[in-house]
Amino acid sequence: MSGLFSHAAPEPAGGGTGADIRASVRVPADVADAFSGFTEHLHLWWPGAELSVWGAGSFFDLEGGVFVETSADDEEAVWAEVIEREDQREGHRAVSLLWRHRPGPFPATTVELSFDGVGGAAPATTVDLVHGGWPREEGPDGLRGRYEGFWPLALAKYARFMGGAV
Numbered sequence: 001m002s003g004l005f006s007h008a009a010p011e012p013a014g015g016g017t018g019a020d021i022r023a024s025v026r027v028p029a030d031v032a033d034a035f036s037g038f039t040e041h042l043h044l045w046w047p048g049a050e051l052s053v054w055g056a057g058s059f060f061d062l063e064g065g066v067f068v069e070t071s072a073d074d075e076e077a078v079w080a081e082v083i084e085r086e087d088q089r090e091g092h093r094a095v096s097l098l099w100r101h102r103p104g105p106f107p108a109t110t111v112e113l114s115f116d117g118v119g120g121a122a123p124a125t126t127v128d129l130v131h132g133g134w135p136r137e138e139g140p141d142g143l144r145g146r147y148e149g150f151w152p153l154a155l156a157k158y159a160r161f162m163g164g165a166v
Contacts, residue, residue, distance in 0.1 A: 018134035021148050025155040026126050027162040031117045034125035035093035037162050038113065042067075045161035051150050053077040067097060080111065091117040099131070106143055109133040129155065 027034050037045075039062050046060040054071040061068055067080035080097035087093045093115040100108050110133045118124040129151055134144050159165075 018136050018144065020130050020132040020134070021144070021151060022128070022130055023151040023155050024126060024128045025159045025164070026118065026124055027159050027164045028122060028124055029162050030123040031091055031093055031115050031125050033123075034127060034162060035087060035095075035115045038115070038127070038158060039095065041161070045157050047150075047154055047157050050153060083110070101143060107133075107135060127155065127158070 027037070029037065042060050042062050048058045048060060048069075049056040052058050053069055054075070054077075057072050059070045061070070062082075065082045066078050067082075069077045069079060071077075078100065080099045082095060083098050084096040085094070095113050097111040097113075098108050099111045109131060112130045112132070114128045116126050116128070118126055131147055131151060
């Protein structure tokens, strides 16, 4: 019935989208520091041994609107592009990425991160991640399932980097 009107939104490829992957962590830092730790110091905590084109020796960076992995031989793989960034509101920051998967031609998905301050005596921030836009089919090599296990691990490494208990 959605094709009844000429202005109707097209149906997603593969018959719709699969469920989003969600993960969250709390870090002992104010929102600005938590956001900076994630976006500017990614190379210090990203678990390259678990998700990388070239392995643990790669350098990861989120700069100039792209999330890029650089090999020891200066080869680059662009993992994502920033599609929206919100860092002006007090007590809140957010970044949305168009996520490109390695390996293979699997369709891009979205990764949205929000950083929200937690009230209390000591500064703290809750970081929520939503990895969405998944096709209904699993994809090559169980790609969606790999990310279900990867994101909690990545956020745990980030929390440890930010001084949080894991």
